C-alpha cells in the first residue's frame with residue numbers, strides 16, 4: 001500500500017510550478033487529488049495525464065463564495081494552500097496600489113478562503129493536514145519586495161494563528177518556506193518578460209518544484225503524532241533573500 005492511498009487532497013495553484021509538482025507527487029504517493037486553479041485548461045491537461053485519481057477544478061481563490069461552494073462539502077485529508085504570486089518589483093512609493101490588491105487578495109485572503117472552506121470538515125473528523133506555502137520572503141525582506149514579503153509574513157502569522165485556534169482538534173498545520181524555486185513565479189512577477197524572468201535564475205542552481213513537492217509529501221507522511229511545523233528550504237547557492245552565489249556564465 002502506498003503512503004497516501006485513499007487520502008483526498010486539495011492543491012490550489014496546481015496549474016504550474018510547485019502546485020503542479022505537488023499534485024504529481026501526491027498522485028505518485030497514492031492519493032486522490034483535486035487540482036485547483038483559474039486556468040482550467042491547464043489543470044484539465046495535467047489531471048488527464050495523472051489519471052483517474054486526479055480531478056481538475058476551476059477556482060479563483062480570491063472568490064470566497066466559490067471556495068466555500070466548491071471545497072466546503074468535500075472531506076479533504078490534506079489541503080495544500082499554494083496559490084500565490086508577486087507583481088512587479090516597484091518601490092512602495094512608486095508602485096500601483098491595484099497590484100498590491102491583487103497580491104494581497106491572492107496570497108492572504110485567498111489562502112484564508114481556502115483554509116476556511118476546508119477546515120470545518122477536518123475539525124468534524126478530528127484529523128487533517130494543512131500545508132501553507134510561505135516563503136523565505138516571510139522571514140526576510142528585500143528591496144522592491146515589501147508588499148510580497150508582507151503577504152508571506154502574514155502566511156507565517158496565519159500558520160501560528162491556526163495552530164493556536166485548532167490546538168487539540170487533531171489537525172496538523174505546516175508552513176513550507178522555500179527560497180528560489182524555478183517556476184513561472186518570476187515570469188508572472190515580470191508580467192511575461194521572459195528575459196527579466198530568466199535573469200533571476202542565471203548562474204545559480206535554484207530549487208526545482210519537485211524538491212518542494214518532495215518536502216510536502218515528507219511532511220504529511222510522518223507518523224500522526226508528529227507535526228512538522230516550519231520547513232525552510234534554501235538552494236545551496238542562496239544564503240539570504242538578497243545574497244545569492246552566481247557562477248560566471250558565457251552570457252556574463
Ligand SMILES: NC(=O)c1ccc[n+]([C@@H]2O[C@H](COP(=O)([O-])OP(=O)(O)OC[C@H]3O[C@@H](n4cnc5c(N)ncnc54)[C@H](OP(=O)(O)O)[C@@H]3O)[C@@H](O)[C@H]2O)c1
Nearest residue numbers: 013015016017018038039060061083084135181183184185
Ligand atoms: N518560485 C519561488 O521562488 C517561490 C519561493 C517561495 C515561495 N513561493 C510560493 O509558492 C507558491 C507557488 O508559486 P510558484 O513558484 O509555483 O509560481 P507559479 O509557477 O507562477 O504558480 C502559481 C500558481 O498559483 C495559481 N494562482 C495564482 N493566482 C490564483 C488565484 N487567484 N486562484 C487560484 N490559483 C491562483 C496559478 O494558477 P492560475 O494562474 O492558473 O490560477 C499557478 O498555478 C506561491 O504561493 C509562491 O508565493 C514561490
